[in-house]
Amino acid sequence: MSTLSPLWPLSGGLLIGLSAALYLLLNGRIAGISGLAASAFGWSGGGPRTAAIAFLAGLVGGAAFAQAFIRPAEMVLTGSPALLILSGLLVGYGTRLGSGCTSGHGVCGLARLSPRSIAATLIFMGTAMATVLITRHGLALV
Amino acid sequence: MSPSRLLSALACGLLFGAGLVISDMANPQRVLAFLDIAGAWDPSLAFVMAGALVPSSLAYWIKRRQARPLLDKEFHIPTSRTIDGRLVGGAVLFGLGWGLVGLCPGPAFAVLITGRWQAALFVGAMLTGMLVFRLVRQSR
DSSP states (O other), X not given: OOOOOTHHHHHHHHHHHHHHHHXXXXXXXXXXXXXXXXXXXXXXXXXXXXXXXXXXXXXXXXXXXXXXXXXXXXXXXXXXXXXXXXXXXHHHHHHHHTTOOIIIIIIIIHHTTOHHHHHHHHHHHHHHHHHHHHHHHHXXXX | OOHHHHHHHHHHHHHHHHHHHHTTTTOHHHHHHHHOTTSSOOTHHHHHHHHHHHHXXXXXXXXXXXXXXXXXXXXXXXXXXXXXXXXXXXXXXXXXXXHHHSOOHHHHHHGGGGOOHHHHHHHHHHHHHHHHXXXXXXXX
């Protein structure tokens, strides 16, 4: 994987933040993808389905647009089918149990200084780092 | 659902998805390189968070001066401040899944554009996890 100029993550981050900012000031809601995904399927207490579906459709469309016209990104997704299923189940169940993911707790929650979101972000980031440490370097550490 | 609210959700989604690809967060290897503190560490994810927090913090600051959002009667923002076992347990399970493959929910939807079976399998499993949570909660 090639190194990346910080300008790309900074400008992409600004767009993600702008999306969260507009969704708050226009629709009055948190731009959290796990919550939106649950709302889109009617699996969440609140949240209108149609708006959630529109947001997710936009997300896929925006990604396709940027990939085609702005920055053709490598998207290297590796892992056995069993690992992908296990990981997907954990991400889906865990984000619903913990009421949010990297966007809802990370971007939106940190921005509004929510103590719950700050705790959640530290915990899921720490757990993810520990997981990578074990899966990539576990044998070397023993 | 008013058309303006739908259109606004679509536009916000477009910005979000473009941001994921431009920032390279739709590339699980870039995310794993950030999480891999003992390897060839890549700070990109920190730059994404820094960039994202500028407009979103500003918006939450503006929000405190607004009675309601432009397109709805009231804000729908969680008010709980309690750090409970459910929050902690959920964050641990999510972190475990995130670290295994390098995908969180936003990028998971974005990688669907590759058309690869791995992306569809992950998103299918993620949605199944959400459905299982819904069913477990309902049965209580």
